[in-house]
Amino acid sequence: MQLLLLNGPNLNLLGQREPGLYGRQTLDAIEQQLKQRAATAGVQLDCYQSNFEGALVERIHQSMGTADGIMINAGAFTHTSIALRDALLGVAIPYVELHLSNTHARESFRHQSYLADRAVGVVCGFGPFSYELAFDGLLHHLRQVEA
Numbered sequence: 001m002q003l004l005l006l007n008g009p010n011l012n013l014l015g016q017r018e019p020g021l022y023g024r025q026t027l028d029a030i031e032q033q034l035k036q037r038a039a040t041a042g043v044q045l046d047c048y049q050s051n052f053e054g055a056l057v058e059r060i061h062q063s064m065g066t067a068d069g070i071m072i073n074a075g076a077f078t079h080t081s082i083a084l085r086d087a088l089l090g091v092a093i094p095y096v097e098l099h100l101s102n103t104h105a106r107e108s109f110r111h112q113s114y115l116a117d118r119a120v121g122v123v124c125g126f127g128p129f130s131y132e133l134a135f136d137g138l139l140h141h142l143r144q145v146e147a
């Protein structure tokens with residue numbers, strides 16, 4: 001089983017700015033922790049972050065035929081990007097949308113998601129733990145489908 005973790009714009013700043021909103025953990029620390037969880041579960045995990053919408057679209061295309069599932073924190077692109085939606089639907093790989101913050105408890109423009117309605121599930125509001133919940137949820141879904 002191979003999973004892909006995608007992170008969108010500004011998430012490379014995690015742990016360096018706005019700790020009150022997004023926590024003190026760096027993206028690298030979150031990725032390393034998730035890789036450990038993946039190793040324990042016998043799953044291969046690739047991680048990719050970009051501040052560029054097109055680069056994320058390209059990475060989604062590259063995962064066709066290799067990734068069994070995708071976890072995506074698309075950052076602000078969640079609320080704006082039809083291109084990311086089209087790419088995810090285009091490759092037809094099951095995905096989970098995730099966020100550190102509870103986007104529904106924030107500005108109204110963050111309540112809209114171009115990804116959520118076609119996702120296996122959505123996790124938000126648990127800080128870095130959202131990544132672990134998304135991983136467990138996606139794995140549970142894929143193993144159910146496999147069985």
Ligand code: CA2
Nearest residue numbers: 010011013014017018075076099100101
């Ligand atoms: O809560 C989330 O995970 C978000 O995807 C984070 C995005 C925001 O636009 C979404 O609405 C919700 C923003 C990521 C910004 O990341 C930063 C991290 C540290 C310092 C500054 C920004």
